[in-house]
Amino acid sequence: MTATATTVDEPEQLEPQAAPASRGAALVRRLVPAAAAALSGVLLYVSFPPRTLWWLALPAFAVFGWTLRGRSWKASLGLGYLFGLGFLLPLLVWTGVEVGPGPWIALVVVEAVYVALVGAGIGLVSRLPAWPVWAAAVWIAGEAARARAPFGGFPWGKIAFGQADGVFLPLAALGGTPVLGFAVVLCGFGLYELVRLAVEARGTRVLRRGAAAALLSVAVPVVGALAARTLVSDKAEDGTATVALIQGNVPRAGLDFNSQRRAVLDHHVRETERLAAEVKAGKVARPQLVLWPENSSDIDPFANADARAVIDEAARAIGAPISVGGVVERDGKLYNEQILWDPVKGPQDTYDKRQIQPFGEYLPMRSLLGAINKDWTTMVRQDFSRGTEAGVFTMNGTRVGLVTCYEAAFDWAVRSTVTDGAQIISVPSNNATFDRSEMTYQQLAMSRVRAVEHSRTVTVPVTSGVSAVIMPDGRITQKTGMFVADSLVQKVPLRSSRTPATTLGIVPEMFLVLVAAGGLGWGAATVLRARRNTAAQR
Numbered sequence: 252m253t254a255t256a257t258t259v260d261e262p263e264q265l266e267p268q269a270a271p272a273s274r275g276a277a278l279v280r281r282l283v284p285a286a287a288a289a290l291s292g293v294l295l296y297v298s299f300p301p302r303t304l305w306w307l308a309l310p311a312f313a314v315f316g317w318t319l320r321g322r323s324w325k326a327s328l329g330l331g332y333l334f335g336l337g338f339l340l341p342l343l344v345w346t347g348v349e350v351g352p353g354p355w356i357a358l359v360v361v362e363a364v365y366v367a368l369v370g371a372g373i374g375l376v377s378r379l380p381a382w383p384v385w386a387a388a389v390w391i392a393g394e395a396a397r398a399r400a401p402f403g404g405f406p407w408g409k410i411a412f413g414q415a416d417g418v419f420l421p422l423a424a425l426g427g428t429p430v431l432g433f434a435v436v437l438c439g440f441g442l443y444e445l446v447r448l449a450v451e452a453r454g455t456r457v458l459r460r461g462a463a464a465a466l467l468s469v470a471v472p473v474v475g476a477l478a479a480r481t482l483v484s485d486k487a488e489d490g491t492a493t494v495a496l497i498q499g500n501v502p503r504a505g506l507d508f509n510s511q512r513r514a515v516l517d518h519h520v521r522e523t524e525r526l527a528a529e530v531k532a533g534k535v536a537r538p539q540l541v542l543w544p545e546n547s548s549d550i551d552p553f554a555n556a557d558a559r560a561v562i563d564e565a566a567r568a569i570g571a572p573i574s575v576g577g578v579v580e581r582d583g584k585l586y587n588e589q590i591l592w593d594p595v596k597g598p599q600d601t602y603d604k605r606q607i608q609p610f611g612e613y614l615p616m617r618s619l620l621g622a623i624n625k626d627w628t629t630m631v632r633q634d635f636s637r638g639t640e641a642g643v644f645t646m647n648g649t650r651v652g653l654v655t656c657y658e659a660a661f662d663w664a665v666r667s668t669v670t671d672g673a674q675i676i677s678v679p680s681n682n683a684t685f686d687r688s689e690m691t692y693q694q695l696a697m698s699r700v701r702a703v704e705h706s707r708t709v710t711v712p713v714t715s716g717v718s719a720v721i722m723p724d725g726r727i728t729q730k731t732g733m734f735v736a737d738s739l740v741q742k743v744p745l746r747s748s749r750t751p752a753t754t755l756g757i758v759p760e761m762f763l764v765l766v767a768a769g770g771l772g773w774g775a776a777t778v779l780r781a782r783r784n785t786a787a788q789r
Contacts, residue, residue, distance in 0.1 A: 292337020305417035312439025331370015335363030345688035369393035383440035385770030421479035434472035441468025487744035495538035602642025
């Protein structure tokens with residue numbers, strides 16, 4: 252009797268203490284993965300330029316994989332959203348430099364939804380054999396979607412764009428940004444799987460098979476990147492050309508520089524004439540072509556005789572054709588245009604920017620936004636129109652592909668210039684509205700990846716910096732400071748061969764999207780089968 256009484260009474264005494272303890276443990280079990288997801292997103296951000304800590308992307312995805320593996324789609328959705336916030340909030344903070352935190356936060360809130368959906372997908376495929384492969388493909392499928400919608404997409408933050416200094420960079424020449432990004436993500440997830448299996452190792456055959464798959468997930472991307480180095484070269488194939496980049500600077504940073512349009516034009520004319528004087532004095536080699544930035548003449552030179560006159564003056568002084576970045580109105584439509592300006596004949600050709608920036612160069616849902624807040628519509632008073640054809644200027648015998656600023660983030664926009672015969676690529680840009688933020692370095696890293704992807708010299712003339720000359724192997728050989736007037740002159744190699752990435756185009760990305768779809772289908776079938784088995788056992 253005494254023993255029976257003791258066994259009945261003890262649980263009654265312990266219950267009040269056990270309940271809070273179990274609730275606390277449950278809370279910790281929820282908070283730790285949530286905190287890990289957000290912090291691993293921050294770690295991924297830290298791997299991006301201007302820092303050269305590219306390798307941090309691997310532990311970032313390893314931790315992210317730990318938070319998602321084996322979880323329900325609902326939990327994975329939430330953890331993916333936290334990862335997206337941790338990554339994108341600091342990465343895109345520059346979008347609010349001049350317009351306040353509202354647009355920045357709104358952009359991140361929307362873009363993080365894609366990462367949340369990817370998280371749900373990774374949670375689903377994490378139950379499959381060799382799950383790091385399926386999970387990496389799901390990530391790239393998410394990037395593919397984010398690069399296309401809404402409003403034409405926003406590819407900023409592609410994993411490939413954080414790898415300009417990394418060992419995986421040569422893979423860009425093999426399959427473009429999708430293959431480069433896939434390799435990094437696969438390696439990160441494989442790293443986590445190796446650690447997990449090492450901790451849980453019991454010597455079983457299943458674990459040994461799993462370890463082999465995990466090891467391959469790490470080894471194959473690294474070996475592939477080393478092998479792809481044979482695709483990277485900075486050797487001239489079609490001779491060389493001496494190019495000059497003009498950075499005229501702006502009167503002041505911020506959106507207000509637009510009100511100083513004539514001053515911006517005069518700055519670029521002045522810097523070109525200063526370079527011409529140095530050439531005449533024998534201090535600098537004579538350039539065969541000159542590249543001005545985007546918005547270097549926001550005064551339409553076709554409609555304003557004074558603007559036309561000063562550009563003519565600059566072209567005659569330097570004695571070489573200039574690619575001028577202008578804002579041009581034609582048939583009632585506004586275009587962000589590059590103009591090929593001959594020193595003798597004047598304007599000869601034009602390229603109209605095709606991928607224009609939503610909320611910066613045109614306002615989607617203008618009537619709806621105006622009804623909510625009229626001030627929003629005044630920031631973009633007139634929408635820019637899109638160009639329809641790739642831009643390749645022939646400048647003193649050199650074929651120069653034009654990719655205007657924001658377009659550098661889009662695979663198709665860069666590739667189309669190379670398939671149209673570009674021997675070098677120019678990325679004229681205007682970053683003055685973003686002050687001294689990380690934006691200009693993030694964009695510069697994109698151009699470095701594009702150089703390797705298509706094996707072309709990439710020049711980046713920017714109104715206020717950082718302007719740079721990038722070799723076909725991704726090396727920066729010259730660059731300017733920020734918010735200074737400066738010029739760069741360099742002999743660069745001309746190339747006409749095509750990398751596998753250029754030849755294949757969208758094929759690697761679509762293949763990885765199909766792999767992701769297959770994995771998601773298999774993962775969904777596995778979950779449904781497990782639920783049916785559980786129901787049958789009941």
